[in-house]
Amino acid sequence: MLNNSPYLLKPASVSSVMLRVLAALIPGVVAYVWFFGSAVLVQLAIASVAAVAGEAVMLSLRNKPVWLFVSDGSALVTAWLIALTFSPIVPWWLMVVAVLFAIVVVKHLFGGLGQNPFNPAMAAFCLMIVAYPQLMSQWPAVGFTDFAAQWQAIFGERSLDALVTATPLDYLRTQLHTADARATVAGVLGSGATFGNIGGKGWEWVAAGYLAGGLWLVQQRIITWHIPAAFLAMMAAASGLAHLVSPEQFAGAVFHTFTGGAMLGAFFIATDPVSGATTPRGKLIYAAGIALLTWIIRSFGAYPDGIAFATLLMNICVPLIDRSTQPPVFGHKKGRP
């Protein structure tokens, strides 16, 4: 092939982008392991192996260079996001099915890297929470870090009753909506071991880890500030406003931003470039949309967390958002001479 200018290229690659995203997840993972045990590491391993295997098989079926694409690291990012959004004690086969669905169906059947209109990890989450709602909502209680028991839960047949609990979001929702007509947010949050200082007990630290890693990604210029800022601002605004209006029914801004998948969503899920909006204004609209939908699903919906559904819904809007938010080009800006 004739090689044309430019002849100088910046040393950048898709793999370096993906590897830095993985690195940015590590603080959150460390907090996760600290509070909830090593099960999540097992899940990360299962998901990684399944993702790489699925990716390699699909690439060879599609006659693509296997090593080139496997080494880009994008499958690992998908795998890690699935492992981190699922309960760490889901059975191993559920994790494998979810990862394969993400890689094979959502990614490769749509054309592979760069072509998927939907976020693969979130599509897998939606499929699994619809297909296995029971298994998907059993989470280890904070502090229950018995690795043997967790291992049993993942690979064995043992009943999980002893160690499972609901997530803080799920618990709050169930309490408010079903358990007791007189329940208030303050009452529920103050009631049990599930809740910590600002979010879910333990979970708030995991969220802080994701926040730290996410800020590093912004500093590394892997992501821009637009999506996380718009996501968190909208989440805080929607929940804060509702909390002001009816504090008994709605949890406040800090709780919502530090609970569930909010931080992970703001910095790692909504920022997926392939399925997300690309223009600066478009990113703001896109991320704010996800946050608003997430809060609505959390507050009024039937599922404990709404990030996955919200993300898919906003994925659909991306072409429209991008088309209508193209920034003016050089020489065509209003208000400039």
Add this chain to the structure above:
Amino acid sequence: MRRLFNFHGGVKPPTHKTESNREPIAAAPLFAEYVVPLHQSIGGTPQPLVKAGDLVLKGQRIGEADGNMSSAVHAPTSGVVKAVEMRTAAHSSGLSTLSVVIEADGRDQWCELKPLDWRSLPPAQVREHLQNAGVVGLGGAVFPSHLKVNPGKQGHLDTLVINGAECEPFITCDDMQMRERGDTVVKGAAILRDLTQARQVLIGIENNKPEAIAAMKATVKALGVERIEIVPIPTRYPAGGAKQLIRVLTGIEVPHGHRSTDYGVQCFNSGTAAAIYDALELGKPLISRIVTVAGNVDKPRNYEVLFGTAMKDMIALVGPKPDADRVIMGGPMMGYRMPNDAVPVVKATNCILVGSAALFPPPPPEMPCIRCGECAKACPADLAPFELYWFSKAKIFGKAQEYHLFDCIECGCCAFVCPSRIPLVDYYRFAKSEIWARERDNSAADTARRRYEFRLEREEREKREKAAKLAAKAAETKAKLAAAEAAAASGDTTAPTPPPGADDAKKALIAAAMAKAQAQKAAAAPANTAALTAEQQAQVKEIEARRAEVEAAVAQAAKTAKPEAKPDAE
């Protein structure tokens, strides 16, 4: 401190400037042969003024500008014209171009130089002189300068920008010229200031050239020229793009397809300013330029090189390294790979860049676009390069144009930052050339269609005129008949012809008209109707249809003639 403006995007590639700017500019030695292409600027190819066997002097015009958008070409040295023939052009296409091959006689004897008293001459004459002196933009775009020496619609410019930014890596020819020969640049800028009646002249230089900035400031001070300011600007590629530099210095964004003079600004390269000084004050035509010879060579350096010098002769002077594998004209960001190293140095050659696999490694395999948006962040034209990439790749050219494909200046920033290593600029070049080709095809088809329609219209008009003539004739006859009848009715027996009945007269007219039409039809019908193409047959049919209309018109004319006669007939 002057307020500077920012342009969006841009990149900071390694500059590689210090390799070639430590040695002073050297004069290239005289070589035995010069191959001077006639087409060295944007616009028409100059007409050769010499033929094989002619003796030429240094600076003698050998190619005359072909039309206004063209610029003359001159002999770089004295000698004999060996041939005027097709030679490989200094262009990545590898195509040939009409060139004058001159065998140097070694005397390097100048022709008579005629400086121009430009201050007292009308602008049109100054422009003509510049065109005949072959002065074109030396920043690389080689746009004929005489077309730009123009105060614009308002009669004067606000700001004249002299581009000494030189943002491309490796290239230091403007840097060295400003350091060593800053006086000619400043004097040229002053001439341009007067010719364009500019309120101010801003000479923009990237701040990675402190020596040039200092030298130019000292020159401006020493010469005591007014309204000329040296402005250091931040180093960021492509700050030396004309539009980007105008933006940085004035805040004005000149949109694609608009003249900068409409916005009261104009931009010349610093080397062009010096060439304009040489052409007007010294009478020297443009026969050489400063060229950076750099890259994968032992002694990178700037040379004053005569046009027509083979690039390989220049490369031999600086000692190419053994792994040198290609010659690029221009810089690594926007330069063009030459088909071989024997092509001549031309007016556009600001740099001869010797490449190698080590210096410019072949790009890693292209990956799919992940829409990361790095390209959009780097684009100095505020485009969405990845969207343009999708549309260009899918050949959705309408959409590509909707996303301002033609605002792309091909600076290469997008490809430079792309983590997927997509040769983005190649896709835009492809899309642009496809669109141009389609527009050419369309305009050819349009011309053909217009010609065809014009012919049809002409034929129709002729028919109409004929019909009108016939009708007039018929009316006349009718009137005559009526007059005769009237005469008969009034008992006037001196009428020249016996008056037939009115109905008979009408019938006779129609019959006459039909007979005539029949005769025309017979005359028009060619003998070889069988050999006609479908299109021709369609034409014949159409003409016949119109003929029927004509006949009807004749009949109508006869009818309308009737009422006039009727009262008398009754």
